[in-house]
Amino acid sequence: MKDIYAWVAIGLIVLTSTTGDVLLSYSMKQVGDVGELWKRRGALAVLGRVLRTPTFALGLMAMAVAFYSLLFGLSWGNLSLVVPASASLTFVANAVAARIFLHERVGRRRWIAALLVAGGVVLMAV
Amino acid sequence: MTFRKYLVLAGITVCATAGDSLLARGMKQLGNINVSLHNLSALLLAILNPWVTAGILFLLAFFACYISALSWADLTYVLPATSLGYVLVALIARFGFHEVISPTRWLGIALIAAGVGFVAAGPSVTPCRQHLDSREPSRDALSQQVKL
Numbered sequence: 449m450k451d452i453y454a455w456v457a458i459g460l461i462v463l464t465s466t467t468g469d470v471l472l473s474y475s476m477k478q479v480g481d482v483g484e485l486w487k488r489r490g491a492l493a494v495l496g497r498v499l500r501t502p503t504f505a506l507g508l509m510a511m512a513v514a515f516y517s518l519l520f521g522l523s524w525g526n527l528s529l530v531v532p533a534s535a536s537l538t539f540v541a542n543a544v545a546a547r548i549f550l551h552e553r554v555g556r557r558r559w560i561a562a563l564l565v566a567g568g569v570v571l572m573a574v
Numbered sequence: 575m576t577f578r579k580y581l582v583l584a585g586i587t588v589c590a591t592a593g594d595s596l597l598a599r600g601m602k603q604l605g606n607i608n609v610s611l612h613n614l615s616a617l618l619l620a621i622l623n624p625w626v627t628a629g630i631l632f633l634l635a636f637f638a639c640y641i642s643a644l645s646w647a648d649l650t651y652v653l654p655a656t657s658l659g660y661v662l663v664a665l666i667a668r669f670g671f672h673e674v675i676s677p678t679r680w681l682g683i684a685l686i687a688a689g690v691g692f693v694a695a696g697p698s699v700t701p702c703r704q705h706l707d708s709r710e711p712s713r714d715a716l717s718q719q720v721k722l
Binding site: 518523531552560573 | 578579594597598601602604620633637640641642644645646648649650651652653654657660664678679681682683684685686687688689690692693695696700
């Protein structure tokens, strides 16, 4: 029974953290290079520009749900199941989502990398 | 990619790892929390555990590094950097605490390192669709092949 709870938590973590990552990446691309902006206009300008991006708040909410799902998952399942399973699935889900929604060019190089990292994360937990 | 940008990526790795480890330790202290409305407050109060607090502080630092990196690099470029933390933990366990690492875990370390190396050697930003549309498709396919 506990295993089912753990996998539900894992599914929720993968879904919400992928949504959050995509939304955050999208909003930060709109904000532009933070380092450059900081140099030219100062820290407050960076903070203001980031907070005024509407998708940033949505991304933050998705990340918050992912964070609490992780807390639930950690209290239900083993650390060695929940963290690697959600992390490796998130890598693959993110590569797909980045290609579809962010129009990033996920070439052969990045596919191989996503699969290598996902596989490596699973092996680390065995 | 400047030295400062590599520092930000290193900050992602270190802070995410430290944050996760501290959180895990705190949550293990608290034990199992069952979901029900009665225990909702227990879950929210988990933040008051010092290990959980420290973990959250590190995760905040991680978040600052993370969104800063996302402002100048692709999501698929930044993400593998977070997984280097597993390698970091294993290496600290091996050389700091002299724990034995099984061959499977060494293989996992090698895979993650290879994956990160694969991405890091490539471009940090790929053009988005607006840029793509303005280019000739044939030339674009060619330049993509050259990059690979």
